[in-house]
Amino acid sequence: MKALCWRGKTKLEVEHVSDPAILNPRDGIVRITRTAICGSDLHLYDGYIPTLEPGDILGHEFMGEVVDVGSEVTRIKKGDRVVIPFTIACGQCYFCKHELWSACDNTNPNAWMMEKLYGFSGSGLFGYSHMMGGYAGGQAQFARVPFIDVGALQIPEGLPDEQVLFLSDIFPTGYMAAEVCEIKPGDVIAIWGCGPVGQFTIRSAFLLGAERVIAIDRFPDRLKMARAGGADIINYEEVDDLVEELKWMTAGRGPDACIDAVGLEAHGTGIASAYDYAKQRLKISFDRPTVVRQVIQACAKGGTVSLPGVYGGYLDKIPFGAAFGKALTFKMGQTHMHRYMGRLLKHVEQGDIDPSFVITHRLGLDDAPDAYRTFRDKQDQCIKVVLDPWKETVAA
């Protein structure tokens, strides 16, 4: 089969590799019909996530048709059309039983690596470094899905791939980011970053009853999409002081919840941002926590800071005094995918939301190496790239 392999920092190649096989009794094999490039894949592309090895197959947002199942698989059948969550969960451990699916104890074969770095290991992830399990990813024609009975979401007839593909990561991720803010009537929610996750966070906040959503970015096309979703917008490059601007827009209260849908490759203005760039460049730090500082500073007293954006290491110059002084609540972590997929599929079926609005590029697998660069550099008004791994687009 064809698969997108990482060869080193900003170097990707489409290679012919062997087809995946059932390795464990609870595995399934999926013939992938649609897969997408995630914002967090860009951290891998840029080499910010340790323990990714040359030759690894990337991709964790995918769906397709089940073509084979292991001997212990009972719920999922050959021929089922399924969306696969990016976190792998066993369904039997304490964390799975308590709906903390991304903290599953039993799915990371390289748990020791993550234990050395973080003390404990979370669940395995598809195509996201060896520390996170080293599972081959889904930017390929086929993928092996461990514990397929637990994760795979069956898709009813009639829903096109593009409407359900994002149930594999970004829609639940955006939804959880808003849900953990425990939105009450009258709440104002500020969201940093209007990329794909930010867009779903905006719409989820409204689904959950937010009074008003303020979306922050610097790209006009992304801000336009945010406005189409009902948000008020701020281009942070056009305001003097973002925190003051948010205070002004909320008559001195500040947003009741602030959501960082940006993560470790944040852009910003001013000295703090330049400092983060310099540290990352010198490899003193994995992360540029520009947005973490802003969300803490801007959040209303007693409010919630929610971090769906990915961070990897030790963050520097975090205003913890402000966080303590305002009695903030922090919520973060990999999405507990399995908790939200069924619920969000209902929203899609009822027509509350059509997740395909976020797609700007539809390409083949062979275009993926270029698409990563386009997406990272936000060229060509790129917001979300969807790949059809079977489309023949090889340029000579």
Added chain:
Amino acid sequence: MTITTNIAPKFDEEEFSRRPATSKLETALTLAAGTAISLYGILRRDWFGAAFAGGGGYLLYCGIADLRRPYQGRVRVGFTILKPPDEVYDFVRNTKNWASGLHLIRLERNNDGGSSVRVGGENALGLTSQIEVTDEKPGEFIAWASDARMIEHRGVVHFKKAPGDRGTELSVALEYKAPTGPLSRAAALFAGLDPEQLVRENLRHIKQLMEAGEIPTTAGQPVGARGVRGTAERIMFREHPVADMQAERLAGD
């Protein structure tokens, strides 16, 4: 409960030494101080100096003895398994499960009816020792001890009900004496024979088999060409080599 933790006397071997292993820093300081004091003593060239040299010499002797002493270590690892204690006990006590679940540890039956444990691979790095269950209370604990040949070890496996609905606390506490100096210990570490990690990974396997029904793996999945760097990293991370998974370049790349 009485837990007898040494069967060495049965084999006319010396008792497991109670003296704790010294730290590297302690040994280094002893050697440095010994060298300095004896040099000072020799340079004084008087009776007082001779006393210093004698004291320094003793310190040097202690430092060198530390370096040559068999290594003693302790391992304490616990896992919580979401199953009742009886079930976990039965699983661990059933030696058939050892073959399917345990990594680099093998239980063998001896001709005389006893058992021995082999730690490590089939090659020269493997260490075999005869063991005996010295005390046991079904559903609560199993204590074992080995003879003093090769690697000497003894310890207790505990099965305890975890608080609330969290299942069973399965823990292993053991001490061991390895007849090796620092160099061969480093070699063993590189071969994946760090005792603590070995115990940890095997308890993890037991947990995974009992809860999820399988041990998660990626060995045998498709990969692209690893290249020099990828191969080096795989050896460094001690990942399973994947045979016959050679990728070919896509025409036009």
